[in-house]
Amino acid sequence: MGKRGLISRHIVITTDPKINKPVYGIILIEDELISDIVIIDDTVPISNIIETYHDWNPENLENSYISPGIIDLNTRLEWETYTELTKAGISGGVTLALIESGYYIDPAPIGEMFCDVGKTATLEISTIDTIPFLTEQGYLAIKGYLFPPYMAVQCIPSNFIPVLQELEKTSLTFIIDPNLPDPRMLHAVSPFRLRPLQDRLRTDIHESSSFSGAFPDLIEDEEEDDDSPLPKLHTKKSINNDLKKRSSPISKEEPPSDDLATNLTHKILELTLDIDEIKEDESIPQVINKKYRRGSTGNDSDDLDKRIRANQMSIQNLSHAEYESYKDAGVTHFVSPLGLNSNLMIFPSSPLSEPSSAPSSIPSSPRPSLLQRRKITGSLSLSIKPNITQKENIYCFHMANYSQAWEQIGIMKLIEAMRKSNCRVHVCNISAASSLNKIRQAKEWCKKITCEIPASHLIFSSMNIQENDIRFKCFPPIRNQANTNLLWDLLKIKGIDAITSSHVAICDQFKTGSGNFQKAVNGFQSIGFSLQAVWTTLNGPVSSYSQKEHYIVRMAKWLSLHPAEILNISATRGSICKGKCADLIVWNPYEKYKVTEEHSPYPQMSPYLGMELYGKISKVFLRGNLVYNQGKFKVRGRLVLRVN
Incomplete structure (x- = not known):
């Protein structure tokens, strides 16, 4: 294959901790390997480099980036x-x-x-x-x-x-x-x-479309023994204590039950969000350009631990799924334990609609909470008449x-x-x-x-x-x-x-x-x-x-x-380094292109x-061979075996 030189002002070096941005230089390739990388002062013109390394058949890729x-x-x-x-x-x-x-x-x-x-x-x-x-x-x-x-x-x-x-x-x-x-x-x-x-x-095969994720996962208790190989779960006592601390219609009217499922149900109902609160920011992540909000320890990782734990405690996903369950549910019937018609309450169950008549047991407010709209004193059963919800089709x-x-x-x-x-x-x-x-x-x-x-x-x-x-x-x-x-x-x-x-x-x-x-x-x-x-x-x-x-x-x-x-295999691949395979990507990070159907x-x-993505790739070298060039391909791939 002979010799080849690639000149660029943007060569991406990852093995030198002192280099944290692309550098100006020339990559010298002989056969399949990188013979050398010469880093050059920014003031040296391209013409001088071409003249100095003319034996390497240098190619001017001055404005392109070259990554491994x-x-x-x-x-x-x-x-x-x-x-x-x-x-x-x-x-x-x-x-x-x-x-x-x-x-x-x-x-x-x-x-x-x-x-x-x-x-x-x-x-x-x-x-x-x-x-x-x-x-x-x-x-x-x-x-x-x-x-x-x-x-x-x-x-x-x-x-x-x-x-x-x-x-x-x-x-x-x-x-x-x-x-x-x-x-x-x-x-x-x-x-x-x-x-x-x-x-x-x-x-002809149908499975139940019921929503099984009725309760959030129990979260690890940091105060438990750290030597256990499995996650530690909150106990019934800790959940009850947490419920007692909360100010809510349930905690005021009813003491926490000894039944774990009941307490978890209460916890979900207390924390369920209205749909306008669970819509997420669809913008791309902004955290990359921000400094971390440091915790009391001033440690970035400690702060991240807290935010990850807070995200675990969130029931946003369940709230969204619950909303999708009930928004098209039609009429909700609350039936008394004795099944008496006089105690039958009927009103729309959508969390965005107001009840036609508020039962006396529900406190009046400009906009009753989702919990208040569902809770009827003495009711034991809840039946939904669904309209069009197909849960299998909703992510x-x-x-x-x-x-x-x-x-x-x-x-x-x-x-x-x-x-x-x-x-x-x-x-x-x-x-x-x-x-x-x-x-x-x-x-x-x-x-x-x-x-x-x-x-x-x-x-x-x-x-x-x-x-x-x-x-x-x-x-x-x-x-x-x-x-x-x-x-x-x-x-x-x-x-x-x-x-x-x-x-x-x-x-x-x-x-x-x-x-x-x-x-x-x-x-x-x-x-x-x-x-x-x-x-x-x-x-x-x-x-x-x-x-x-x-x-x-x-x-x-x-x-x-x-x-x-x-x-x-880092001794032979993975970076632009002397002695390694000349696997190189020539690309422009600031050129946008549209993904089409061609290679799939x-x-x-x-x-x-x-x-539309940024980062148009113009050339790819595989072990020094130009295998992709502006949409044109050459077959040079092979099976790589580990040599012990």
Whole structure:
């Protein structure tokens, strides 16, 4: 391939802590490797550099930015080929994709590839003894599940300390999905998850549309013993004490019940918000351009802990789901214990409408609260006559049932096991800021645990997702805007290590069925948009040019440097550094382009389709080869094997 030189005033260096913005220089490439990076004084004209390094056939990319190629840690091959996946990836700057075999269909044969591919092996109960064999086969990572994601995929043993200890003997990274869902809640949110795929297409199979997320998750009690491997829950006593402290119609008229469910119901009714209060800010996160509000300790992480805990206590998601339940409910009937007609009360149940006649037991006010409009003295039963509500088609019902506790219980179990192992562990498929914060806290004593977040979860929030838009059904789920803002805060303080695409291309047939979130398959086409989507979100609120330059460097760490370190391949990839593979992205952060259908087998399933994003990519070099150039491709990808 010979020699090549790339000149730019914006080369993104991530391995030198003294460099926090792109620099002026020339990258010297010989064959597939970076021979050297020469940083040049800003006053030196381009013509002098071209003359000095004429033997390297220098190319003037003066005004373009050159970032390291993206390493995508989380892609899964379903209804597409290696050729389709890698073509979409290389067009978005992905030079190495770690690919997991699909759940639903047999793996596609490896054909032509446009970017490099590393494979991850799925570890199951029956394959624990094959860890040495998998190492010899050159896999870059091994993945395990605490709960089966589909009927054809097994989970690892509940006691996985021996698994960690066995993997510790290898150079492999253990990638783990720590979700441990409650079976009842899992059935409510995705009843077909563990059933044959064809059941999703059958119209004669119907599942209950009841809203199971009736109560918020019990929150950890910080005063409990910190050594327990599982989350500590508030006791009945603590909930009763909290209720006694509140000033509300219930606390004044009725003492707290000894029944835990009753108290939780009271708690929800007291805190339920009107719909105008639960609408969220749809603007992109503003926290990136603000200083942290420091707590009494003056510590940024302490303040973040408090805000994450406050978000856990919020029942905003449940309030929104409750509103969707009742807004079109028609008439609400409150029936007395004796069923006497004289005690039958009828009035509209919509929280935005006023009752036609207020019962005497309800205090008069300009606008009665939702609780006051529902509470009738002596009533025991509530019957709803629904009109048009279809809960399976509304995202807030889908997401409200995805408990954060699913993630946290598994994470605490993992952290406890890691006290007895020195295995390299990477946590994927979690989206709650509270869960990621547990990992951040564990890093204080465990240096070999890392975590990721999908780029889509930094861009979208639950309140942006329209009814029937099943493109957004994915795992982990996209949560509310408050959670999204906290994810950005965690990134800022290095609580999250990597950004991935979490790419899973799903065939239209198993995605579009009448907008039903219960029947749609998890996942969407997302590879090749991580850089542009994250940068578009950052580019808006950040007004300072120097700060934008700083975030371009940080993005390269989230997308390239840290993923290489997680896979234990940073000696050869992940940064623009002498001796490493010449994987390079040439792009313009300030040029906008519109996402079209071109590199996706199922373009209408992509949430990015039709969006205008900043960060136009003009060229991509893979191991020194120009493989993407203004929309034109060359096949140069290959399977990357680990050499032990």
